[in-house]
Amino acid sequence: MHRLGFARLPRLATTGLALALAGTGLAGPAAAAPPRDPSAITTNPVNPTDPVNPTGPTTRPGKASTSTVTLLTGDRFRVDVDEHGGQQVSRLPGGSPAGGTFSQFTLGGDTYVVPSEAVPYLGKTIDMRLFNIGYLVRAKLDDERSATLPVTVRAGRARAEALPATSVTAAAGGAATATVTKKDAAALGRLLAETWRDAKGAAVGTLPDVERIELAVPEGAPEPPPSPLAADAPATKAAAGGLRYHMLTVDSIDRDGTPGTMIGAVQNVDDGALATFGFAFPGEAKKSFMVPEGTYSIMATVLTAPGTDLTAKTALVIKPEVRVTSDTSVVLDARDAVPYRPVLATPPQAPLIRSDSLAFLRTSVAGDRTGVSPSGMVAGFLWQTISDPVTGSPDLYVTPTKPVKRGRFNFAGFTMLAENADSGPQMGATYKLVFPYGDVVPATMTQTVKKSELAAMRSTLYNTASDHASPGPLNRLSYVFLPWGWSDAGHGNLPATGERVDYVYSTKPDQVYWQHAMGTDTQERLYGVRRKLRPGQEVREVWNLGPRTPSAGATYVQEARPGMGGTPDMEVDEPLLQVCLACRQGSLGTVYLTGFADSEPLHSAEEQYAASRLTFYRDGKPAFDLGTGGYSPYLPAPVTLPLLPRPADYRLVWNFASQANAQSQSRTEWTFRAGPGDTAAALPDTVQCADPTRGCSFLPLLFVHWNLALDFDSRAEAGQAFDVGFRVSHQEHQAPPTRVTATVEVSYDDGKTWSEPKAATAGPGGTFTAPITHPDYSEPVRWVSLRVTAQAAGGGTVTQTNIRAYRLAG
Secondary structure, three states, rough: OOOOOOHHHHOOOOOHHHHHHHHHHHOOOOOOOOOOHHHHHOOOOOOOOOOOOOOOOOOOOOOOOOEEOOOOOEEEEEEEEEOOOEEEEOOOOOHHHHHHHEEEEOOOOOOEEEEEHHHHEEOEEEEEHHEEEEHHHHHHOOOOOHHHEEEEEOOOOHHHHHOOHHHHHEEEEHOOOEEHHHHHHHHHHHHHHOOOOOOOOEEOOEEEEEEEEEEEEOOOOOOOOOOOHHHHHHHHHHHHHHOOEEEEEEEEOOOOOOOEEEEEEEEEOOOOOOOOEEEEEEOOOOEEEEEEEEEEEEEEEEEEEEOOOOOOOOEEEEEEEEEEOEEEEEEEHHHHHHEOOOOOOOOOOOOOOEEEEEEEEEEEOOOOOOEOHHHHOOOHHHHEEEEOOEEEEEEEEEOOOOOOOOOOEEEEEEEEEEOOOOOOOOOOOEEEEEEEEOOOOOOOOOOEEEEOOOEEEEEEEOOOOOOOOOOOOEEEEEEEEEEEEEEEEEEEOOOOOOOEEEEEEEOOOOEEEEEEEEEEEOOEEEEEEEEEOOOOOOEEEEEOOOOOOOOOOOOEOOOOOOOOHOOOOOOOOOOOOOOOOOOEEOOOOOOOOOOOOOOOOEEEHHHHHHHEEEEEEEEEEEEEEEOOOOOOOOOOOOEEEOOOOOOOEEEEEEEEOOOOOOOOOEEEHHHHHHHHOOOOOOOOOOEOOOOOOOOOEEOOOOOEEEOOOOOOEEEEEEOOOEEEEEEOOOOOOOOOOOOEEEEEEEEOOOOOOOOOOOOOOOOOOHHEEEEEEEOOOOOOEEEEEEEEEEEEEOEEEEEEEEEEEEEEEE
């Protein structure tokens, strides 16, 4: 397949190899938008059905629609269009005269699907727009509204009449207008497949005496978009003339030595835009592709037949570098595969759920990626096994490889042992083991991990203060960042509150970063810092203790959050890269406010605000009010502050309440002085200013985080003495504030009345305490609200107010 002028197109990518390709039967990037009803899409390549709406498409402006499209070659597709015009395409059974392999890409909001039998003719004989499925639907040429596909054939009338077409009429310039009946289109597909090479076997991509086959736009139809080939005609011509096509045949043998079935992908290593094919053909042990001469990567799951049994023996067979200079046959032999089964030298005492996963990516010289990325392992279901705590699970198998010479190959294994209903309320430990093997699949993957090689994350988990009995924490997560991707490296569902330990391990601790997180009982997710962990190292953290306050942690530029189907929303190749939380550049201040920090100043959380309001004042005068007239669900991260071109006094006030606990409201009021001549911020290499091309200075905001002696349900005893503990700090990477003083106020009626301010006693590391005595109420539960006001050298202040900070237990 020639270049198609793809320099301006997004690179092709195929992720979630085992499932994503099985679900679509297509190669290339995901469609422009998710389907209207994912459950209606054909997702089982073993026994596909035709889910097409028999009453015709439901297309209406601004509405989701479903229709079918038959291409010039006879291949049929289901098209789901969402209310924004995004298209999801899936192959339907039938048609596919040349075997059903396709290339797919999205351009200008339209999805193009090119059957392999048509590839050699693009840029020469066949108009690329005939494969623009989105336009064919808009032009009402889908199957529900048209039984024919009008084309213009530039050929002599006799030759045009010899093509599979129901009618041919003369047209200007010696051309003929033909109408192809869709039920006969497969005959044209077979003709293309039989004629793409000359008698010597060279790819020609032409039909005898046929100059051109183009789409004939029906009367009243919208004008079609320009052909993708028109963007770079000289380069296209050169590419078309310089590529030779050959037949690449992929065969398979299962682990028992019998013909297998395959789910996988073939990728051009030089440039995936030249040829990338996904295939999912349970029931077929052999598949052929027409590909341009070059180097190819072949990765496939080989299953023991029948393909309908996805619990059968499987193996990942990888041929990362196959040179194709003539017709070539490749056999994927699962008998060469070796097991992946790491074990612990000291087995855990409690029964744990074991999950093993493999991640593997082949990156072409041009940057295209095919395989199952670490963040997409949930989609690669054939390469993730979950074991019963008693019976265990079958091993994963994969064939060893040698280092590649072109592009990159990355391979990693993940093993998690997490708690379950049988583990008990104090199961003690979970294990998360990561094996970034790098650029090869090794010959053995049954290593034993010693206890001394584990790092320990010792945590204390708390429930959120509430009027109701808590269901307990939702989960305990760990993210791992490899040099070539990130993954949710395992989790423990429904962990008990209190003390726990999560052991982690990596064969390359100098290259791997860990970030731990907690899913709270209110279904919020708290995130910790990203760090390397050495063998034998211990880290202690407290999670979800105390009411919510703004985080003092600098914002990570690249977030580890999955998108649809487990695919990443963004790549994370610089996991430590951060942006200054509150800094000034010229006349603008940029503040990345993140709420829901707990007692750990650098924790942060996903923003889910029931209410939020942000106001900003300059020298006592209002500059803006985001949420005027009451609270509004405004997301304040980031916010740009218009600063004066001279030293001035500022006040910033942020009120917010969580969606999950709207009655526990938080209010933070900062005052500070800043000017354009302030000292430049000394930032580490991994931290940048909002505009990374220029320097910046810190805005001297103070942050308060509570450290309260509560039980695991965030309660304190009524009628007892109690120390209100908290910490005052600057933002992350800024020097600690000096000469800080602070006072504490308490309310027992949700902030209607407050006690007199009481001076707090300073301790080490910016900590403070203030003793109070809780009243002895007869009711079993009462609420305590807290307010602290702190001031540092230089005049900066903060007033932190938390309504319903914690409960009293009678």
